[in-house]
Amino acid sequence: MPLVTHSGFPRIGLKRELKRALESHWRGGTDARALKDTARTLRLSHWQLAHAAGADVVPCNDFSLYDHVLDTAVLFDAIPERYRLVFAENALDGYFAMARGHKRGGHDLHALEMTKWFDTNYHYLVPELQAGQRFALNGDKPLAEFREARSLGLHARPVLLGPVSFLLLSKTVDGSDRLALLDALLPPYADLLGQLADAGADWVQLDEPCLVFDLEDVDRAAYRHAYATLAAARTPRLLLASYFGALGDNLAMAAALPADGLHVDLVRAPEQLDAVLDALPADRILSAGVVDGRNIWRSHPGRVLPLLRKARARIGDERLWLAPSCSLLHVPIDLEAETGLDPQRRASMAFARQKIEELRVYADALAGQPEADAALAAQQGLLDAQANAPGVVVAGVRDRLHALGPQASLRRSAHAARRASQAEVLDLPPLPTTTIGSFPQTDDLRKARAAHRAGKLDDETYEQRLRAEIERVVRFQERLGLDVLVHGEPERNDMVEYFGEQLDGYLFTRLGWVQSYGSRCVKPPVIWGDVARPAPMTVRWSRYAQSLTDKPMKGMLTGPVTMLQWSFVRDDLPRETVCRQIALALRDEVHDLEAAGIGLIQIDEPALREGLPLRRADWPGYLAWAVECFRIAAGGVRDATQIHTHMCYSEFNDIIEAVAAMDADVISIETSRSRMELLDAFARFRYPNGIGPGVYDIHSPRVPGQEEILDLLHKALDVLQPGQLWINPDCGLKTRGWPEVEQALRHMVDGARQLRAEL
């Protein structure tokens, strides 16, 4: 019978127990023992849960107190010099110093850089390496966790990040070649694998997700060299794991590596199965990733069974393992906890536990158990019935999308003409000042929102509270002398949730937490049906704010790509179709704002870049629809209505053409940390529209001085035309305190005045 396995499980705990334990430890509230106890309890209960759900083999060493890439760096002693002292005093403190920085007892260390794990919303810590770097085994985490799992009587498979992906995901601080370090790294890997073999591990999983990237010949050579070296050592059997996409042009190389098994993602790339079966040498195991580890829907037996039957016909039961497409880290733990969901909706969903249960049923069905066959038939029937459930397909939404012509994504005139109309109507000074939307969210405000949600604060009182806050924010901005005001977003807890809650087609879970980084979790909304806007969402707040002042008020919306990117999206429609539906809903909001007298409307797209596919060949397709969706949302408004967008990152080189094609009248971006270097992409492209490069780093409590701001602005004017420059912070101000915001914005406004005098 095929084996049921999975390559990783969520760590944070159903009720975010790990988050609480970590944060309490960081606050000094609990000692390391208490933290480690919580961690062990979570590991044990997760193994037991997976085993009870039907896993034959459970992963171990997939757990992490913060991040598995950081764990790997520490395990092989890739610890940058600056942390060594703290490490020497206390290894756990050293570990957290690398994760979050360290300011204590005379140390002031910044953390490792953090970046997104492939195209997920999980962030890993980027190991810092340098030429001549030495590696050595440090600690015994994988062994200890293997023994721990075994002590429960479980069949456990240690998981390690593979050596080539580890290097490719790292950076060198001296610009030297990462892969040149491979020979230094392999001996401790081999050593560890030998120790795991001694401890009784029959298999080890080596994650090599970089196998789904566009690789250079040197990378492929590194793979061949690394695995030839490891194969020559005494190791358990090796499962090479790829995920998040097709192996594509790396397949021949990957299949030929001397490992004992290959895991492939058959959810993102079901079409690769034939080629994989052709390429796989006859003695290898195939771990078939057939259940989606990146989304929360039940699998379609009608799609999965043919894949499994084909694989089994070619390689037989003994060589076939059933697994989720990737680690279950990217989905919440247990749907059982979602007692508040509509039972119909719930029946079509699967979290980590349910995904393992599904795999069990597939394995049982392949083994010829009639109950399993019946269960799968019932599951397919249920999913088919769901496809016709009210709200899944809404004729009005489909018709509208169908009728959408190319003119929907057009403004009435080109930017130059729009600029003239806007200048006339808006009457702004040169170098206008504005902010990105949110103002400080005080405890008081959060409490009021929680109380209102819990039904303890009536609508009327809550509404009053929000209006008072908006008035305060408006007066504050007037007092400071900002040119374009915002209402401050006091009514929003989260920029996606706020809109999702008002749109048809979205639902929200109670405990659907997914780790974003360290102790930070997000609870992505779920898009299950056609998206439509039953009623205006922001208009009354913007209108109220505008009624308080003669200064222009900027409306504030979250863009379609970001609404998509930060949600779990239905899997029965192409993502671009769902995105177009959201774009249409936002378009209605844009028009209503315009009709309500709001002359500037900002459509935030902070997630546009992170949606970029892993393979470059797929970029143009994605960017085309992402840009089109933004343009649909912004399209059709009057020339005089000024459309802004905001993207809080700075890497524009790869996407500058697409950003220009969005044709927003003004874009604000994050630049203060990079000291304006990031404007280069815009300058080289001769980007013609308005740009507001951030001059205030809102991620830091530090208040920039006026000189510093002026200095940044001068740098901006070296590459931009004065007529296109806007002055604003890097991002929204909601995480900052009022006094620092007041000072920083005052310096910003004064800086603008001075610069105007120089023009």
Ligand code: GLN
């Ligand atoms: N308008 C949002 C705010 O100011 C933008 C947030 C973001 O870019 N992440 O909070």
Ligand code: ZN
């Ligand atoms: Zn931002």
